[in-house]
Amino acid sequence: xxxxxxxxxxxxxxxxxxxxxxxxxxxxxxxxxxxxxxxxxxxxxxxxxxxxxxxxxxxxxxxxxxxxxxxxxxxxxxxxxxxxxxxxxxxxxxxxxxxxxxxxxxxxxxxxxxxxxxxxxxxxxxxxxxxxxxxxxxxxxxxxxxxxxxxxxxxxxxxxxxxxxxxxxxxxxxxxxxxxxxxxxxxxxxxxxxxxxxxxxxxxxxxxxxxxxxxxxxxxxxxxxxxxxxxxxxxxxxxxxxxxxxxxxxxxxxxxxxxxxxxxxxxxxxxxxxxxxxxxxxxxxxxxxxxxxxxxxxxxxxxxxxxxxxxxxxxxxxxxxxxxxxxxxxxxxxxxxxxxxxxxxxxxxxxxxxxxxxxxxxxxxxxxxxxxxxxxxxxxxxxxxxxxxxxxxxxxxxxxxxxxx
Numbered sequence: 001x002x003x004x005x006x007x008x009x010x011x012x013x014x015x016x017x018x019x020x021x022x023x024x025x026x027x028x029x030x031x032x033x034x035x036x037x038x039x040x041x042x043x044x045x046x047x048x049x050x051x052x053x054x055x056x057x058x059x060x061x062x063x064x065x066x067x068x069x070x071x072x073x074x075x076x077x078x079x080x081x082x083x084x085x086x087x088x089x090x091x092x093x094x095x096x097x098x099x100x101x102x103x104x105x106x107x108x109x110x111x112x113x114x115x116x117x118x119x120x121x122x123x124x125x126x127x128x129x130x131x132x133x134x135x136x137x138x139x140x141x142x143x144x145x146x147x148x149x150x151x152x153x154x155x156x157x158x159x160x161x162x163x164x165x166x167x168x169x170x171x172x173x174x175x176x177x178x179x180x181x182x183x184x185x186x187x188x189x190x191x192x193x194x195x196x197x198x199x200x201x202x203x204x205x206x207x208x209x210x211x212x213x214x215x216x217x218x219x220x221x222x223x224x225x226x227x228x229x230x231x232x233x234x235x236x237x238x239x240x241x242x243x244x245x246x247x248x249x250x251x252x253x254x255x256x257x258x259x260x261x262x263x264x265x266x267x268x269x270x271x272x273x274x275x276x277x278x279x280x281x282x283x284x285x286x287x288x289x290x291x292x293x294x295x296x297x298x299x300x301x302x303x304x305x306x307x308x309x310x311x312x313x314x315x316x317x318x319x320x321x322x323x324x325x326x327x328x329x330x331x332x333x334x335x336x337x338x339x340x341x342x343x344x345x346x347x348x349x350x351x352x353x354x355x356x357x358x359x360x361x362x363x364x365x366x367x368x369x370x371x372x373x374x375x376x377x378x379x380x381x382x383x384x385x386x387x388x389x390x391x392x393x394x395x396x397x398x399x400x401x402x403x404x405x
Contacts, residue, residue, distance in 0.1 A: 184213030
């Protein structure tokens with residue numbers, strides 16, 4: 001605790017002069033040195049100064065201990081995905097904000113504030129916090145620099161900047177000893193990034209390292225999330241049986257922990273896996289299970305609706321597919337989602353027996369959109385393949401070559 005800075009803060013807050021505070025306690029020069037933290041005063045002098053400021057030394061010491069406990073509690077709440085508890089802990093820490101500024105925890109508190117903003121997906125506050133922290137970086141300990149680097153990388157992941165996040169996480173693993181409470185989190189985030197970059201082998205490797213860490217710390221919610229990551233990457237690697245085993249564990253444990261939000265994603269991912277395996281009827285059942293419990297105000301809902309429509313199309317359930325694509329088109333317009341509006345418009349033209357118009361729409365609108373947005377590599381390949389087959393059948397080989405990836 002920087003007692004001198006604390007004394008100065010409360011003195012100026014009470015609009016007291018150094019003369020008024022120091023009278024009959026110590027000299028003004030002596031107080032000035034105490035306030036600048038250039039001189040350690042004896043305990044009795046400090047007690048007298050604090051008493052005149054109506055501050056109890058014992059309360060100050062207890063506050064510092066409480067701040068330390070709350071900081072540990074906050075990061076544990078985040079590690080164990082305890083949203084409500086984290087909000088309470090953050091609020092309790094806020095009550096000490098005047099005291100924190102005079103403790104050794106000042107920068108750690110500000111760095112953990114950043115992690116909390118990321119945890120609750122308040123990205124604007126997170127970016128502002130990063131800007132402020134960057135101006136103070138020269139005052140950080142090595143551990144604090146490491147945390148800022150790592151937490152800044154989480155923002156990159158949330159923003160979808162996976163390549164840059166991958167580079168930074170790799171540097172963090174190489175530069176810092178991985179034997180702390182953040183080890184599992186870093187491996188988990190690197191597994192996510194590798195998965196997004198379609199590097200399934202690496203994603204599985206880091207996912208297993210994260211899993212071992214979370215098992216040792218009995219972090220059951222995070223274990224579920226790692227199982228999900230592993231299942232997705234096993235599926236992408238066509239290791240379907242391993243993926244199904246992961247999903248069986250996920251369903252059982254999600255139901256036990258009442259993780260309904262995760263359960264909807266699990267059903268959807270099993271549907272996606274069964275679709276890849278060619279089990280379209282089973283896939284459709286899981287997609288419908290997922291849709292029944294999905295929050296209908298986000299992109300995951302549109303993805304699920306899209307997959308239902310496509311699966312019905314593959315099963316030649318033309319009427320059902322047309323209804324699903326029509327609903328997808330309406331919902332994507334409401335949510336101002338260009339991607340699914342384009343997809344649904346293409347299929348609706350096909351379902352109206354307007355194949356030539358559908359292919360022109362695919363060539364002129366859908367594929368250029370995917371190229372421009374640099375997203376949905378799998379979808380880009382899928383739609384390009386449709387165009388290649390169409391142009392080959394039409395004898396337009398030059399056009400077919402244009403869309404061969």
